[in-house]
Amino acid sequence: MTAQDTKIATLDAEGLSLRSVSLWNITWRRLFRRRSALVGMGMLGLLVLIALTADLVAPYSPTLSMLDAKPPQALQRRSPPCIHLLGCPADQPQHILGTDGNIRDEFSRLLHGSRVSLVIGLSTVTFAIVIGTVLGALGGYFGGWPDNLIMRTMDVVLAFPSLLLAIAIVTVLGPGLINALLAIGIVSIPAYARVVRASVLSVREMDYVSATRALGGGTIQILFRRILPNALTPLIVQGTLGIATAILDAAALSFLGLGAQPPTPEWGKMLADERNQVFTAPHLVFYPGLAIMVTVLSFNLLGDGLRDALDPRLSNVS
Amino acid sequence: MGTYILRRLLLSIPVLIGILFATFALARWIPSDPCVAMLGEHATEAVCNDWNFRHGLTDKQGNKLPVLVQFPRYMGDILRGDFGRSFRFSLPITEILMQRLPITVELSFTALFFSMLVGIPLGVISAVRHNSSVDVLTMVWANVGVSMPVFWLGLMLAYVFALALKDTPFALPPSGRLTPGVLTTPFWEIWGLSIPSSGALYSLLDFVSRLNILNAVLSADLELLRDAVTHLILPAAALGTIPMALIARMSRSAMLEVLGQDYVRTARAKGLRQSVVVLKHAFRNALLPLVTVIGLSLGGLLGGAVLTETVFNLGGVGRILFEAITARDYGIVQGFTVVIAVFFVVLNLIVDVSYAYLDPRIRLT
Numbered sequence: 001m002t003a004q005d006t007k008i009a010t011l012d013a014e015g016l017s018l019r020s021v022s023l024w025n026i027t028w029r030r031l032f033r034r035r036s037a038l039v040g041m042g043m044l045g046l047l048v049l050i051a052l053t054a055d056l057v058a059p060y061s062p063t064l065s066m067l068d069a070k071p072p073q074a075l076q077r078r079s080p081p082c083i084h085l086l087g088c089p090a091d092q093p094q095h096i097l098g099t100d101g102n103i104r105d106e107f108s109r110l111l112h113g114s115r116v117s118l119v120i121g122l123s124t125v126t127f128a129i130v131i132g133t134v135l136g137a138l139g140g141y142f143g144g145w146p147d148n149l150i151m152r153t154m155d156v157v158l159a160f161p162s163l164l165l166a167i168a169i170v171t172v173l174g175p176g177l178i179n180a181l182l183a184i185g186i187v188s189i190p191a192y193a194r195v196v197r198a199s200v201l202s203v204r205e206m207d208y209v210s211a212t213r214a215l216g217g218g219t220i221q222i223l224f225r226r227i228l229p230n231a232l233t234p235l236i237v238q239g240t241l242g243i244a245t246a247i248l249d250a251a252a253l254s255f256l257g258l259g260a261q262p263p264t265p266e267w268g269k270m271l272a273d274e275r276n277q278v279f280t281a282p283h284l285v286f287y288p289g290l291a292i293m294v295t296v297l298s299f300n301l302l303g304d305g306l307r308d309a310l311d312p313r314l315s316n317v318s
Numbered sequence: 319m320g321t322y323i324l325r326r327l328l329l330s331i332p333v334l335i336g337i338l339f340a341t342f343a344l345a346r347w348i349p350s351d352p353c354v355a356m357l358g359e360h361a362t363e364a365v366c367n368d369w370n371f372r373h374g375l376t377d378k379q380g381n382k383l384p385v386l387v388q389f390p391r392y393m394g395d396i397l398r399g400d401f402g403r404s405f406r407f408s409l410p411i412t413e414i415l416m417q418r419l420p421i422t423v424e425l426s427f428t429a430l431f432f433s434m435l436v437g438i439p440l441g442v443i444s445a446v447r448h449n450s451s452v453d454v455l456t457m458v459w460a461n462v463g464v465s466m467p468v469f470w471l472g473l474m475l476a477y478v479f480a481l482a483l484k485d486t487p488f489a490l491p492p493s494g495r496l497t498p499g500v501l502t503t504p505f506w507e508i509w510g511l512s513i514p515s516s517g518a519l520y521s522l523l524d525f526v527s528r529l530n531i532l533n534a535v536l537s538a539d540l541e542l543l544r545d546a547v548t549h550l551i552l553p554a555a556a557l558g559t560i561p562m563a564l565i566a567r568m569s570r571s572a573m574l575e576v577l578g579q580d581y582v583r584t585a586r587a588k589g590l591r592q593s594v595v596v597l598k599h600a601f602r603n604a605l606l607p608l609v610t611v612i613g614l615s616l617g618g619l620l621g622g623a624v625l626t627e628t629v630f631n632l633g634g635v636g637r638i639l640f641e642a643i644t645a646r647d648y649g650i651v652q653g654f655t656v657v658i659a660v661f662f663v664v665l666n667l668i669v670d671v672s673y674a675y676l677d678p679r680i681r682l683t
Contacts, residue, residue, distance in 0.1 A: 152332055152333060153336070159659045161618065161620040161662070163621030163622075164655070168643055168651070171643045171644065172344065172347045252625055255467075255625065256624070256625075256628070256640065271470060275469075278477050279477065279480075279481050282474075282477050285474070288470075289469075289470030289471075293467065300461055300465050301461060
């Protein structure tokens with residue numbers, strides 16, 4: 001390529017730069033301009049940091065019950081928060097958010113809960129995306145009866161309220177965190193299958209796909225190299241928002257006693273255990289719920305920001 | 319229009335059969351013997367054989383009936399309107415449904431009404447005053463609203479209104495449908511009508527009279543009305559918050575899109591008042607996406623109802639279904655999920671049809 005060619009390629013009619021910019025580059029830049037997305041990313045970063053350093057930051061073990069502490073240290077169950085800086089007598093042990101019904105440090109449990117929640121969100125959505133992508137791609141690419149069979153099955157799954165279906169599946173599999181994750185993963189498959197199928201349908205007949213086929217490309221190559229990359233952006237948006245829903249649903253299942261089992265420090269379970277004490281020890285209900293809300297909110301904000309940043313209709317506003 | 323509705327109806331038949339099979343299979347996959355779950359230590363083999371036979375699960379010798387025998391029989395029963403009996407309550411499923419459904423219907427419709435009443439105006443105002451402080455506040459609130467766990471919000475509302483505001487005029491009861499001891503009389507008895515206690519008319523009147531608020535209005539009992547309403551405010555507010563946030567968001571973005579259209583500019587240019595432009599020219603065209611969100615919210619409300627009914631001690635459909643699943647009460651699980659899923663399918667149908675009504679272009683495709 002001569003120097004002049006390069007010059008033409010990088011300048012448009014008005015002499016403005018046309019340096020090639022990748023989609024991810026543009027997305028990042030747009031994402032950083034949105035205040036809500038930034039807030040979401042900040043909150044999420046903090047959560048990840050807390051999850052990674054929970055062992056170092058937490059003053060106590062999340063499962064340690066301080067039953068046999070000697071008198072000045074002795075604690076009532078569900079003792080209120082005690083912070084030395086805020087005037088709590090120095091001879092009492094410091095519990096920033098008090099202790100729960102088993103005399104465990106609520107603050108430590110809350111910190112460790114962030115791990116559980118993030119793992120829940122990521123694992124269920126990964127599971128649902130993988131299965132949903134395969135089903136949606138097969139249906140969209142081959143059409144005909146496989147498509148009908150897959151999509152009608154998805155319709156049936158969607159015909160039930162997702163939480164009720166998840167409850168039913170957990171009952172079949174037996175209560176427990178892993179089974180709850182599986183249930184939430186299963187009920188969220190249709191959303192991803194539909195997204196992928198729609199993208200596949202929209203590009204299946206495109207010229208570049210026919211070209212690949214004419215060049216002797218196999219089905220696998222066409223599907224994974226030519227068609228599925230088109231489904232990536234809607235999947236990322238759907239997945240980020242899906243993590244938020246998954247965390248909420250998992251908390252709900254745990255609240256009903258079908259998810260995490262004791263002594264796992266899971267926020268929904270912590271809240272459920274103390275819900276009858278809401279009038280006497282409201283802090284034990286308030287903080288776990290607040291933690292769930294903050295986590296879900298951060299994924300929602302990030303997902304919304306991503307949706308706007310990846311929206312091709314706004315492509316001129318780089 | 320007629321052919322469109324007909325086509326949509328025919329398309330839902332395979333889905334309905336799938337739903338029937340899914341609930342049927344699900345109920346049978348739930349591990350453990352319902353007989354053991356029901357009778358506990360009294361569940362000897364002889365007793366269970368007899369019990370299973372009486373409940374149509376096995377033949378006389380105690381062999382499980384093949385699925386191919388059970389499923390058609392079950393479909394036939396459903397089509398005849400026979401949902402079977404509950405093991406736990408020893409009552410026909412339809413009867414339990416008629417007792418519990420009003421609670422959930424009252425709760426979810428109040429919640430939806432509340433969320434539309436607040437959500438739509440908020441969304442419209444923040445679209446009209448784009449980027450104003452009202453807009454920013456609404457969007458922040460909408461984001462927080464969809465991120466809140468229903469059960470947490472419910473408990474917090476209960477704490478604030480039942481304890482923190484206890485002796486103020488804002489105090490609200492944290493559980494139940496009515497103050498304990500308050501009894502309701504069906505409105506038709508107050509009207510002095512005597513209805514034979516069977517038949518469709520009785521079922522309908524009975525159902526209506528179990529909707530406490532409607533019953534109180536119809537029988538002009540202000541004290542009862544006040545009691546029912548105060549008990550409903552907290553659960554409805556908790557359940558309605560997520561749909562409210564969704565509706566506010568959707569009506570805002572739909573309005574924003576419409577307000578940028580040429581015909582809105584034309585309407586402004588010809589000197590129409592702002593209210594006419596917003597409500598007549600813009601809002602009507604923003605209705606389409608709103609209908610979807612409202613339709614979908616009604617579905618989500620049922621899931622939320624399980625949690626709300628748990629928090630506020632209401633024995634509605636959601637709570638009973640949850641208890642039935644954990645107690646292996648096949649009859650209720652099957653019957654209730656079928657009814658809920660059919661309700662969903664019908665709801666989707668209504669959403670699609672109202673699309674076709676709101677936007678004539680859709681009918682042609």
